[in-house]
Amino acid sequence: SQQGEEDPQALSIQEGENATMNCSYKTSINNLQWYRQNSGRGLVHLILIRSNEREKHSGRLRVTLDTSKKSSSLLITASRAADTASYFCATDRGVGQKLVFGQGTRLTINP
Amino acid sequence: DAGVTQSPTHLIKTRGQQVTLRCSPISGHKSVSWYQQVLGQGPQFIFQYYEKEERGRGNFPDRFSARQFPNYSSELNVNALLLGDSALYLCASSLEALANYGYTFGSGTRLTVV
Numbered sequence: 001s002q003q004g005e006e007d008p009q010a011l012s013i014q015e016g017e018n019a020t021m022n023c024s025y026k027t028s029i030n031n032l033q034w035y036r037q038n039s040g041r042g043l044v045h046l047i048l049i050r051s052n053e054r055e056k057h058s059g060r061l062r063v064t065l066d067t068s069k070k071s072s073s074l075l076i077t078a079s080r081a082a083d084t085a086s087y088f089c090a091t092d093r094g095v096g097q098k099l100v101f102g103q104g105t106r107l108t109i110n111p
Numbered sequence: 112d113a114g115v116t117q118s119p120t121h122l123i124k125t126r127g128q129q130v131t132l133r134c135s136p137i138s139g140h141k142s143v144s145w146y147q148q149v150l151g152q153g154p155q156f157i158f159q160y161y162e163k164e165e166r167g168r169g170n171f172p173d174r175f176s177a178r179q180f181p182n183y184s185s186e187l188n189v190n191a192l193l194l195g196d197s198a199l200y201l202c203a204s205s206l207e208a209l210a211n212y213g214y215t216f217g218s219g220t221r222l223t224v225v
Contacts, residue, residue, distance in 0.1 A: 033213050040199060040221075042115075043154070045213040088153050098144065098167050099203075099214065101153030 005102055006089060012108040019076040021105040023089030024069075030094030032065055034074050037086045037104070046074075046087075079109045113138070115204050115217035123223045124192050132187045132220045136204030142166075143185040144214065145177060146201040154201055160185055161207070189222075197224045 007022045023032070031050045035043040049056045049065045049072070056063045062075040076083055086106050090099040116135045124130050136143050142161040146154035156169040160179035179185045183204075189196055199221050203214035 031211070035216075040148075040150070042201060042218040043203075043214075043216040045215065048211075048213045050211075090153075098156035098159060098169065099146075099154075100156070101146075103151075103153050 006087070006105045008105060009103070010106045010108070012110060013079060015079060015081055015109050015111050017079055019079050019083070019107055019109075021074045021087050021089075021107070023072045023074070023102055025072075025089075025091045025100075025102075026070065027091075027093060029067075029091045031092045032063075032072050033090045033092065033099065034061075034063060034072075035088045035090060035101075037088065038084075043088065076107075079107075081109050081111050083107060084109045115202055115215050117200075117202050117217035117220050119220060120218065121221045121223075123225060126192055126194060126224055128192050129188065129190045130192060130222060132189075132200050132202075132222070133184065134187070134202030134204075134217060135184045136202075137215055140204040140206050140215070141183055142205045142207060143179055143183065144203045144205075145185070145187045146203065147171075148199040148201060148219070150198070157187070192224045194224050197222060 005024045033048045034046040037043050047058045049063050060077045065072045086104045088101050088104045090101045118133045144159040145157040148154040158177040159167040163179045174190045177187045199219045201219045202217045205214050
């Protein structure tokens with residue numbers, strides 16, 4: 001079963017706009033990670049935020065984590081056509097050494 | 112440096128057959144994990160190996176098995192294939208068993224069972 005629930009399932013915006021994706025999870029975590037997947041191929045690690053962190057930035061990406069609400073958000077600023085992909089959140093509980101993925105958000109950037 | 116390499120990239124098998132998928136982790140990475148991704152869903156954990164020992168197993172039947180070799184490469188075997196085994200199989204490597212810096216995934220093997 002999948003722990004993470006991404007919202008929305010699909011998002012379509014114009015190039016240059018910001019895109020926000022949300023992730024909710026059910027159990028305590030060691031860290032939460034975001035991945036990108038293009039056209040059903042391999043996953044690319046974007047950013048990792050630890051359970052004791054509240055916000056993290058990497059280039060045009062901003063991730064927030066609210067452990068009290070068991071939720072995270074990924075913001076992509078100034079979107080580009082190349083950002084078109086599926087985005088997955090994955091929780092790492094630090095036990096059993098596995099990631100538990102959500103079902104993903106399909107992001108489409110329109111030129 | 113090469114990333115995580117998986118082979119083959121695609122294959123088609125018949126129900127009841129057996130398949131072996133291969134993965135080479137990033138040089139220096141000692142942990143390899145396998146995930147199954149059915150179309151339209153997120154990846155599901157199958158196995159993790161670290162230093163040639165199984166460190167975790169997901170909720171998959173005994174038809175699924177894996178091993179890790181002394182050079183840290185890994186094989187995933189699936190016996191008695193079912194139509195439902197059709198999926199993208201992803202291999203991920205990390206430096207240690209606890210991936211405190213995230214995982215690096217390969218491009219996957221697309222398995223189609225007919």
